[in-house]
Amino acid sequence: MKKSKKLILPISTILLFIVGIIGATILTPQLGNLWDNVIAPRLEERPEYRLDAPSEVLKLADVSFEERKAPLEEIANGSDATLDRARARYLLANDLIREEFDGGQAWNYLQNLERQYPTLAPYIVLRQGRALELTNDNLGAKQRWESLINDYPQSPVIVEAYYLLGQEEPDYWQRAIAQFPQHPRTKDIIYELLAQNPNQKELLLTISEYDLTPRSDSFRDKLITDYQEELEPAQWQIIADSYWARGQFRKSADAYIKAPSTPENLYRIARGYQVGDEQTLAIEAYQKLIQEYPNESQTGLGLRRLASLVSGDEAMEYLDRVVENFPNDAPQALNQKFGLLSSENRSDEASVVRNQIISRYPQSDEAADFRWQIAQDFAQNNDLVSAWQWAQEIGINNPEASITPRASFWVGKWAQRLGQTEEAQEAFEFVLENHPHSYYAWRSAYNLGRGVGDFTDVRDLTFEVQTPAMRPIPPGGSTMFKELYLLGEDQDAIALFEAELSNPDNVSVTEQFTQGLLKQLDGQYLQSISLIWSLSTRENPDDLRQWRILRRSPEYWYALFPMPYQDLIVKWSSQRNLNPFLVTALMRQESRFQPLIQSPVGATGLMQVMPETGEWIAPQIELEEYSLTDPDDNINLGTWYLDYTHRNYDNNSLLAIASYNAGPSNVDSWIERFDLSDFDQFVEDIPFPETKGYVETVFGNYWNYVNLYQPDGETSGFINFGS
Known part of the structure; x- marks a missing residue:
């Protein structure tokens, strides 16, 4: 401990010594080694150098x-050698290079910065070269890039130097391909070389393996067309895996036939044929x-897939083999068997299978679904005691099943109707504690008397949107990547993260979440949300444990519920007297914030406005020229229509949101058919599964947006991120 304390003071002394004797000159190799091996590592251990420091x-x-x-200039020109000063200098230099092409001023900020800012040292040297290039010091620029390669030989950043130097010396490009084939800049190099000569098998294989974007499809096909007689099984494996990753399953099946024979490859051959509607070939495979x-393990799933391609006793036989030999797949196989028996009107046998699932596999999702079906049947026959008992078992045996928040909420509702106040409260508290981000958490909070609003006053609740002051620290990637991301150096961050992925086809939980974060930088919210949500569907137990840890953090939920177009949402919500979080919640469900998205029936843009609806609204708001793909126009039109649906139903947001999805005529008929005195029961009674799910999702979104972006409001604060 004494030695550790003594090391802190000499750092400041050495810093002052170096600054005093060197000034603006380049550090000598001896001092450089001293910095790299002693000073820089100790700097990064200091509290103010932590990524999460203020x-x-x-x-x-x-x-x-x-x-x-x-x-930035004020911070950069400060006298204290702090991390923020180094960050300010780096950002200013980058801005000057990108925005003003001012290499001289950028050099002033970058000179010797790699010693003060070791986290980004390779990028600083790279930018030094660019700054010198802008001052027409091409020799100096080349020397800086060569220095980058020599001083940081293991860093993916050197690929950028390889690319620049390789424009005059082609050997550098070959070094990039050999050393960092997964780097985005290396892919650019390969595409440039293929443009010059497309008949290069090794380059075609490399791009097939490392570029899983549509850009690579034609080159992968060229391999099959021009080189199939020369390809070895391991090379066919590369091609097949890349087709599979691209979702081209039929092509992957043919390629896997020529790859090594493995259980996974044989399964993918069969599945590829099945998806490609080659049923006979699929059955044989x-x-x-x-x-x-x-x-x-692939065989258990294969048996279940095979059972779906045949019928009658043959299908039953395959499913029985799953139950006998693959216990992890048994509940799904029995559920599949239940469906077959029910479709053949063999109800007695189906009931036996259902009971078998519940008794033998009580913790399976299939058992939870059957318990809920039984509970609903009792509730419809007004036997609330039995319904309550069956639904209660779901929370006990299946606490994490997708049906659990709904079932546990209705345990509380049925207990209320039976006059069991204490049991009702326990059920609602269970939902809030164990499923705090669900629609049913909001409904539970309301039924507990918390001030969270109801369908009738959601519209009138006003909020000032509060967004985090800084970006979250990504859980995946190197420290250098994380620093780039936090600085907003998005292009470099994305390229570095991609270059660091050792196995793009098998990413970890934290890597996949980080990929989702990076998708949002490009405005790809649909892909981002899908990537992050799909973490919950992983089958590996270790992966699921990591996911459960990750979802305890606010950053996970901010990523699942982003708020792009915040200024436009607040602007038009305010003008229409709408709750901005309700508008955002609806937008997330309608488009996942994709401004160019279009539904099969023509609904367009962020709020999925139909063209004829836009034509009807535009004259009423004096909007002469507009585009449904323009975010401002779309939110203008969409919020007007949402206001219109609210006015139609006396500001009842339940009916307004249902009408936005199903249309007013359907909602009017439901009001006539069903009792509106209990909103929760009304939602259950909605006969359109799509609309029922839409209402629950929009208000579940709303609940999350309130808790994330209005954490100090009186209607929020009930989400426990530790759950």
């Missing part, structure tokens, strides 16, 4: 160059899998 610079990550220039690998 920072004025990181608050400017998403601010424009013009707005942040002055505050599944049977080959079962014959050659009778005990592998």
Whole structure:
């Protein structure tokens, strides 16, 4: 401990010594080694150098160059050698290079910065070269890039130097391909080389393996067309895996046939044919899998897939083999068998299978679904005691099943109707504690008397949107990547993260979540939300444990419920007297914030406005020229229509949101048919599954947006991120 304390003071002393004797000159190799091996590592251990330390610079990550220039200059020109000062200098230099092509001023900020800011040292040297290039010092620029390669030989950042130097010396490009084939800049190099000569098999294989974007499809096809006689099984594996990753399953099946024979490859051959509507070939392939690998995990799934392609006793036989030999797949197989028996009107046998699932596999999702069906049947016959008992078992045996928040909420509702106040409260508290982000958490909070609003007053609740001051620290990637991301250096961050992925086809939970974060930088919210949500569907137990840890953090939920177009949402919500979080919740469900998205029936843009609806609204708001794909126009029209649906139903947001999805005529008929005195029961009674799910999802979104972006409001604060 004494030695550790003594090391802190000499750092400041050495810093002052170096600054005093060197000034603006380049550090000598001896001092450079001293910095790299002793000083820099100790600097990064200091509290103010931690990524999560308070920072004025990181608050400017998403601010424009013009707005942040002055505050960055003030920090950059300060006298203290702090991390924020180094960050400010780096950002200013990058801004000057990108926005003003001012290499001289950028050099002033970058000179010797790699020693003060070791986290981004390779990027600083790279930018030094660019700054010198802008001052027409091409020799100096080349020397900096060569220095980058020599001093940081293991860093993916050197690929950028390889690319620049390789424009005159082609050997550098070959070094990039050999050393970092997964780097985005390396892919650019390969595409440039293929444009010059497309008949290069090794480059075609490399791009097939490492580029899983549509850009690579034609080159992958060219391999099959021009080189199939020369390809070895391992190379066919690369091609097949890339087709599979691209979702081109039929093509992957043909490629896997020529790859090494493995259980996974045989399964993918069969599944590829099945998806490609080659049913006979699929059946033959599944049977080959079962014959050659009778005990592998892929075979259990293969048997279930095969059962879906045949009928009658043959299908039952395959499913029975799953139950007998693959216990992890047994509940799904029995559920599939239940469906077959029910479709053949063999109800007695189906009931036996259902009871078998509940008794033998009580903790399975299939058992939870059957318990809920039984509970609903009792409730419809007004036997609330039995309904309550059956639904209560779901929370006990299946606490994490998708049906559990709904079932547990109705345990509380039925207990209320039976006059069991204490039991009702326990059920609602269970939902809030164990499923705090669900629609039913909001309904539970309301039924507990919390001030969270109801369908009748959601519209009138007003909020000031509060967004986090800084970006979250991504859980995946290197420290250098995380620093780039926090600074808002998005292009470099994305490229570095992609270059660091050792196995893009098998990413970890934290890597996939980080991929989702990066998708949002490009406005790809649909893909981002899908990537993050799909973490919950992983089958590996270790992956699921990591996911459960990750979802305890607010950052996970901010990523699942982003709020792009915030200024436009607040602007038009305010003008229409609408709750901005309700508008955002609806927008997330309608489009996942994709401004160009269009439904099969023509609904367009962020709020999925139909063209004829836009034509009807536009004259009423004096909007002469508009585009449904323009965010401002779309939110203008969409919020007007949402206001219109609210006015139609006396500001009842339940009916307004249902009408937005199903249309007013359907909602009017439901009001006539069903009792509106209990809103929760009315939602259950909605006969359109799509609309029922839509209402629950929109208000579940709303609940999350309130808790995330209005954490100090009186209607929020009930989400426990530790759950």
